[in-house]
Amino acid sequence: MMMRVIYRWKVPESRIEEFRDAWREVTTGIHARTEGARGSFCIQSIDDPSEVLTIALWDDEQDWRAFIKTAKAMSMKALHEIGEQLSATPYVQLGDETVRD
Numbered sequence: 433m434m435m436r437v438i439y440r441w442k443v444p445e446s447r448i449e450e451f452r453d454a455w456r457e458v459t460t461g462i463h464a465r466t467e468g469a470r471g472s473f474c475i476q477s478i479d480d481p482s483e484v485l486t487i488a489l490w491d492d493e494q495d496w497r498a499f500i501k502t503a504k505a506m507s508m509k510a511l512h513e514i515g516e517q518l519s520a521t522p523y524v525q526l527g528d529e530t531v532r533d
Contacts, residue, residue: 442483442518445482447515452474473486
């Protein structure tokens, strides 16, 4: 069953663009090299511009759990050097009606 993981970050406003660029590179690499990784999207709070969420799509929990064992020290290291990860919460995806036109 597909799942999403919501990562909540605190990023200095002066480093938002740097974080976004690093997230794009990190996400592309994870998707290319990691079993079950389906990419992610990145959003910034309008009310608190230092709050950033990255929402990753995974094939299943097993693939994600295998990934997170080394993610902070390896594939996601660049993000951790720029921002502070406040949480990582996994959710089972019950549906997706996102328009893709």
